[in-house]
Amino acid sequence: MxxxxxxxxxxxxxxxxxxxxxxxxxxxxxxxxxxxxxxxxxxxxxxxxxxxxxxxxxxxxxxxxxxxxxxxxxxxxxxxxxxxxxxxxxxxxxxxxxxxxxxxxxxYDENVHIPLAQPQLNGNEYKYLMDAFFSTWISSTGEYITRFEESFSNYCGAQYGVATSNGTTALHLALTALGIGPGDEVIVPDITFAATINAVIYTGATPVIVDIEENSWCIDPIEIEKAITPRTKAIIPVHVYGQPCDMGEICRIAEKNKLYIVEDCAEAHGAEWNHRKVGSFGVISCFSFFGNKVITTGEGGMCITDSEKLNSKMRILRDHGMSRERKYYHEVIGFNYRMTNMQAAIGTAQVERIDKILEWRTKLEEQYRETFGGIEGVILQNNNLPGRKKIAWLVSVLVNEDKRDIILAKLKENDVDVRAFFIPLSEMDIYRKYALNCRVSRKISRMGINLPTAYEVNGESIERIRNMICSVL
Ligand SMILES: Cc1ncc(COP(=O)(O)O)c(C=O)c1O
Structure with a gap:
């Protein structure tokens, strides 16, 4: 230099x-x-x-x-x-x-690599992490676990938080605590990360994959209603790419059919439906704190709930099924799904800044909207659906199916990290058998691109990305 x-x-x-x-x-x-x-x-x-x-x-x-x-x-x-x-x-x-x-x-280097996502760790993360480190409480006991569980559940408007080792274990823990198992059916959307359906399969229950809404890309309540059988026990609405599901309809259907809602909020921390934060609708709701999420603990997850009983059950299951009164007496077959105090230290600092982080993300998405406005053939994720306040997780767009892969290749060639949308579960051999008729998800999946939503993205890089997309279109 x-x-x-x-x-x-x-x-x-x-x-x-x-x-x-x-x-x-x-x-x-x-x-x-x-x-x-x-x-x-x-x-x-x-x-x-x-x-x-x-x-x-x-x-x-x-x-x-x-x-x-x-x-x-x-x-x-x-x-x-x-x-x-x-x-x-x-x-x-x-x-x-x-x-x-x-x-x-x-x-500024014009040819600089533009990452898809990046954690923002410039608050108290390092200080709290060092504090946890020097306290020697580096495993799953320590003050930061409680602080993180309380501050994050409080942020979401829930009574209790149970921190876990990742978002997948959070989902599995939630379903197990609800007693879901062999013989039960659980409805999941076709567009989601595999963890959602895998968690159902781990319990021995049968997942039922349904289609998504064209305007929100989230699970379609009409399709949920069609999929209900006497064996249905739960619905997992996934607030995909920061967009809240239609929780009004989903809650109505769940209530009418006496089904549990387990929200998968891995991609939508802070999003709202009808002025209520996602995570406050499910009997249990699950979050991921993987490095590319809105807030992160490296790896990590959390189940939040208003039920004292479920909170207690999840704590026992998370810790090998061990009695909370009698050490080394195991009441149920549990798991080791604990988070470490060091991860929770990072999480505690992240919660302190979550509103700021979300504000920055929203601004970045606005910059994309301004720069991309008017490009024929590019549709930005809908941010104007009644009752829904989305957050910007990964800025997402749809382009013509014929052009999608060429655009992805062009951007990657120029060192811009981009992602194609999730492949519908119904298109993968291992999950196909669980799927009902999914038409919309297949169409949306083939058109979708997740764009860089990282710290290093600025007006310049958005302009660069726009020009590359336009050159293909
Ligand atoms: C929708 C969804 N559910 C669940 C998960 C699983 O979270 P984790 O990677 O922390 O296990 C993810 C994360 O990648 C996700 O995007």
């Missing part, structure tokens, strides 16, 4: 000096400092060109041409805020200390 000094020039320098500085650093930019070393301006090769065209000579001083209107960042600024300062014109940003002395800089 180039040394910082090669970018710095005195405000007493001549136009020629600044040109030589820019020539040496090959960054097209010089940071101009005064006698005390404080940053007073930035001059680019474009500025120099304009000065020469206006008739100034190489020996003229730059001092009177330094604009006070320049972009810089302060040491300790949030990296997202810094990234957002980049634009077509601003490619390099000086970072100054409290005395305005340049201590570092960040440059």
């Amino acid at each position: 180039m040394e910082l000094e090669r970018l710095i020039c005195s405000d007493k320098a001549t136009i020629r000096d600044v040109m030589m500085c820019i020539d040496r650093n090959a960054e097209g930019t010089a940071f101009i400092t005064d006698d005390t070393g404080s940053l007073v301006g930035v001059i680019t090769d474009g500025d120099i060109r304009r000065l020469l065209i206006s008739g100034y000579g190489l020996q003229d001083s730059v001092e009177t041409h330094i604009s006070s209107d320049f972009v810089y960042a302060r040491k300790g600024d949030d990296s997202t805020d810094i990234i957002n300062k980049f634009s077509e014109r601003i490619r390099i940003i000086p970072i100054v200390d409290e005395n305005r002395r340049v201590v570092d800089y960040v440059g």
Whole structure:
């Protein structure tokens, strides 16, 4: 990496000096400092060109041409805020200390890799993690477990939280606690991650796969109703890609048919249906805190519930089925589905900032909407369905089925991480036998793309992604 000094020039320098500085650093930019070393301006090769065209000579001083209107960042600024300062014109940003002395800089690389997702760990995550580490409570006992369970369940509007080793174990724990097993049927949507259906299969129950709604991509309540048999015990609505399911209808159907709702909220932390957060509708609701989720603990999950009885049952099942009163006396055949105190420490810090993280995600999705607006052949995920407040998990679009894979290849070729939508469960050999007629899911799945929704994405990269998509379309 180039040394910082090669970018710095005195405000007493001549136009020629600044040109030589820019020539040496090959960054097209010089940071101009005064006698005390404080940053007073930035001059680019474009500025120099304009000065020469206006008739100034190489020996003229730059001092009177330094604009006070320049972009810089302060040491300790949030990296997202810094990234957002980049634009077509601003490619390099000086970072100054409290005395305005340049201590570092960040440059924008046009060909930089754009990740699909990235955890935001710049709050108290490191501090709490170290605290848990030095406390030596690094397994599944410790104050952060309780703090995380309480703060996250409270955030979702539920009474109890039971932290688990991941989202899949959360789903399995929930279904087991509800007594679901062989002979029972559980309704799941065709578009979801495999963990949803696998958790049902682990219990010995039979999954029943139903179609999705065309406008929301979530499980279709009409299809749920058609799939109910005397053996149906539960429905797992999955709030896919941040979009809440139609919980009004699903709750009505569940109540009428005396079915449990186990919400799969892995992709929709903080989303709302009718001003109520997802996770507050299910008798038990499950979350994942995998690294690409809205908030993360690395690996991790949680079941939330309002039922004291289910809370207690899940705690016993999570810990090998061991009695809570009598150590090493096992009441049921349980599992080791515990989360560690270190993971919970990260989670506790993440919950502190969840609203901020969601706000940033929403803004990013808005930027995508603005930049993609009007491109014929690209449909952004619906954010305007009555009663539903989606969150931006992975910004998702539909394109023509014939073009989808070409677009994916083009973006990947250019180092942009993208994902095709989930393959419908009904199209996979191991699950096909559980599926009812699923038409919409197959169509949507072949059109869908998840776009980068990471810290490093900014206006520039969205523009880049747009241009690549347009070049294919
Ligand atoms: C809809 C859905 N359900 C369940 C899971 C499983 O979560 P985990 O990966 O934490 O086991 C995921 C996560 O990837 C998911 O997207």
